[in-house]
Amino acid sequence: MAKRRSPQQVREALFEAGARLFAERGLAATNSNQIARAAGVGVGSFYRHFEDKHALADALHEDWTHILRLRSQEAAQAADGLEAQVRALVEVAVDLVEEHPDRFRVVSAHPPRRPALRLSLRPVEKRLAELEVQGELAPGVDPAVAAKAFEAMQAGVLAWWREDPSRATREAVIETLVALHPALAGRARASVR
Amino acid sequence: MAKRRSPQQVREALFEAGARLFAERGLAATNSNQIARAAGVGVGSFYRHFEDKHALADALHEDWTHILRLRSQEAAQAADGLEAQVRALVEVAVDLVEEHPDRFRVVSAHPPRRPALRLSLRPVEKRLAELEVQGELAPGVDPAVAAKAFEAMQAGVLAWWREDPSRATREAVIETLVALHPALAGRARASVR
């Protein structure tokens, strides 16, 4: 008989199976039995590990957010200069999306039940507010609105790109997102002075 | 006894009830019987007007897209100059969102089954391509990516704003979206020359 998998492995298998099925057919069209079968475990095991399929989706969100936050912090510290930092953050996101396309698809298509699982807009908003004080922000740009704008733009563009990667090159995606980042949109003027 | 309604009125009632329920609890958590009851008609009548709840959701998308396209064309023709045009288009979207918050919520939270029901990115993409040829586009900005970026940013910001209108003033939302519009993000440099 096959070696019994550890609870951790079973959870991981459910996690992967859930990500794949949710990505393929959506949350609504997937049921817990399908996930269990795809993970190679019994139905009951699904419920030992997750309250229901929404809890699994939440876990996918949490995991995604966690990894993205960790890598973003690392990348921001390593980069030098505003534009380099922005580019580094965008690259982190693009890398993660290419690394785990299924998970990104799920995270991107299904809002989490608890907004707490969304990546906080706070850090970006604070950074933009500092730039505003220093007169480095384009006129009319509100830090809070701009922070949300960038988050939505990045998520939207990445989802659109992954849906059909022939729509744009990886370079074009990155450079466009960098160029449109609120912290840099006003830069042009400054650099000309 | 309630006045007998015309088929057109019944359809309208189902449309409104669907928009309200989808907005309140989401597409997945709403069923056709609930919509019929909320609209004050029998379940059977629901199926006379819509194939199923997804068809109603599609109709909401189609309707939204249609109105937005009409108003946008009008506004674009009336405005003079690039910035005025962009601002006019953003204002049209903001007005529509404020006019029909429920419908916007549905359209914004649930992607249409047929992408054909989404507003085309083509016009914006073409306009940006023209600017690029004229050297008026910020360097690094890809027209196709930027068109999607703006659509996502506008939709994301408006959804975030309507979720809690105290997050920003209407002015801040409009001005930020205008300032971050790809066609204008490069403008700063140009105007300084």
Next chain:
Amino acid sequence: MAKRRSPQQVREALFEAGARLFAERGLAATNSNQIARAAGVGVGSFYRHFEDKHALADALHEDWTHILRLRSQEAAQAADGLEAQVRALVEVAVDLVEEHPDRFRVVSAHPPRRPALRLSLRPVEKRLAELEVQGELAPGVDPAVAAKAFEAMQAGVLAWWREDPSRATREAVIETLVALHPALAGRARASVR
């Protein structure tokens, strides 16, 4: 095709089927599908009429209590004298048990979820309190306790008797319950004076 039954008839069929199955195998060993099948309707119909099987059990309680109250009031008014009244009430209960043995079995074996569905002890308690004031109650007898005692004794004896009717004659059951009724247990002494 068979004539469609009215909702009332369907509910009645479920009621009867539930009473029978609960009586035969108990509440825990009966499921809603079995009740529906036994009633000759689909599963969904069960849930249209009752929230779940416990709600059906509650309805059986309510119905039983309602009928017993009505008949008891009638009987009490028709009877003359304390002993005649007590005997009339006991006979009403015995008659009902013989009329609907299944329902009695259910009511007797499964306490209702909401105690409100139990027959109130209040009327008996009040009557006993009056007798106490008049010195007609045996010494040591507390009206509230005695009211409960009689209710429990009657229910217990009837359940025991119906379980195996050869255990006692109907007469013996009635006469014993009458003789042990708290209002009469003290009578012996009084009548001898």
Next chain:
Amino acid sequence: MAKRRSPQQVREALFEAGARLFAERGLAATNSNQIARAAGVGVGSFYRHFEDKHALADALHEDWTHILRLRSQEAAQAADGLEAQVRALVEVAVDLVEEHPDRFRVVSAHPPRRPALRLSLRPVEKRLAELEVQGELAPGVDPAVAAKAFEAMQAGVLAWWREDPSRATREAVIETLVALHPALAGRARASVR
């Protein structure tokens, strides 16, 4: 680390946990895993000690019946005179209920699967039959019916009282049960002679 318990101690822990959970939420709403967890042992251990939760419930019945029988025999021998004997038996029951309210709740709410586990009515019935022969039983009272009547009345009153102890004093409960005992209900007349 917890001290390793002996099999006997584990069984005792399961017994107590089962009594508590059955009393709190009922037999149907409790499962073996819950009992094991509450007892601080693994699920597997539950099945080493009891076939299933019903077997545990049966053991509670058996235990209760056993203790009650022992104490009743002792009390009956120690008491002098019919009334004293009856009072002694009632007190034994009341004491036991107060000592183990949880177990009483279980025993009282759930009939045993095998009736053999119920306390036999035979001794009381025989005693009443003797009194009948001696002309000491109230007219109309059937020994078998009366034996069951008393058992039901005592169980019912005690359950009702423990459900809300403010309903009556311990004294009132005892005295009422004694006064209504079939062997004494007829006494009034006799004692007056």
Next chain:
DNA sequence: AATGAATGAGATTTCATTCAT
């Protein structure tokens, strides 16, 4: 045409029991 009770396939969820560790 309109109604809404009825339907049953299927999704969700529980839990007694097993068995590898």
Next chain:
DNA sequence: TATGAATGAAATCTCATTCAT
């Protein structure tokens, strides 16, 4: 011997759809 994760049969419950009225 004790453990508790795993299991899957079975119960509960939902809801899109039908169809007699």
